[in-house]
Structures are given as structure tokens and as C-alpha cells.
Amino acid sequence: MPDFRLLINGQEQMVKDVDPSTPLLWVLRDNFSLVGTKFGCGGGFCGACTVHLNGNPIRSCSVPVRAAAGKQITTIEGLASSDGTLHPLQEAWIEHDVPQCGYCQAGQ
Numbered sequence: 001m002p003d004f005r006l007l008i009n010g011q012e013q014m015v016k017d018v019d020p021s022t023p024l025l026w027v028l029r030d031n032f033s034l035v036g037t038k039f040g041c042g043g044g045f046c047g048a049c050t051v052h053l054n055g056n057p058i059r060s061c062s063v064p065v066r067a068a069a070g071k072q073i074t075t076i077e078g079l080a081s082s083d084g085t086l087h088p089l090q091e092a093w094i095e096h097d098v099p100q101c102g103y104c105q106a107g108q
Helices: 024-032 088-095
Strands: 004-008 011-015 050-053 056-059 072-074
Touching (some): 004 024
Antiparallel strands (some): 004 011, 050 072
């Protein structure tokens, strides 16, 4: 199986021994412990698995890892800056007490 170079939240990461058709969702969760990206419906409908690929929102449950190779991936964990400063979206969610259980936050 081929290796893939992924650019996740501004950092280059290598994925080894992963089937090229594996959904990006499972690579993010299982290989990098980025569990903010959730499994919901598995068909790309609910949005719980949403990440940005080169700045565009995609449903990571229906995008194979091979399609993300070499592209910039931003997960919900990547919104905060490296010094821990929250992204304005994160601040607004806290200010307005938006989250409930938080399961679908990645997609929203």
C-alpha cells in the first residue's frame, strides 16, 4: 500500500500502510487522533465529518485519503492558533452558548 503525505492543520504528516480508498475521516481519527471530526451518517449527508480541503468544506466520510494527498486539510482542531488563541468562530460559539452535546460541531 502506498504512503500518503497529508498537510493537516498546517503540519505535514505521513500516512503509511493505508488503503488509498480509506475515507479521510478514518485516517484523521484513527491515525492522528483528531476526533473532533465525527462519523454520522457515512453517506456525506449530515455534515458531522466536515473538514476543509484546500479551504473548501468536504464530507470526509466520502472522500478517499488518496484525494487529500498533498492538499491542505483543516479540521475543527486546526481552528485555534498554535498559541492556544481561539478562532473567532470558537469564541462566538462559547459566547452564545451554542454547543449542546457537541457531536455535530465539526460540521457546523
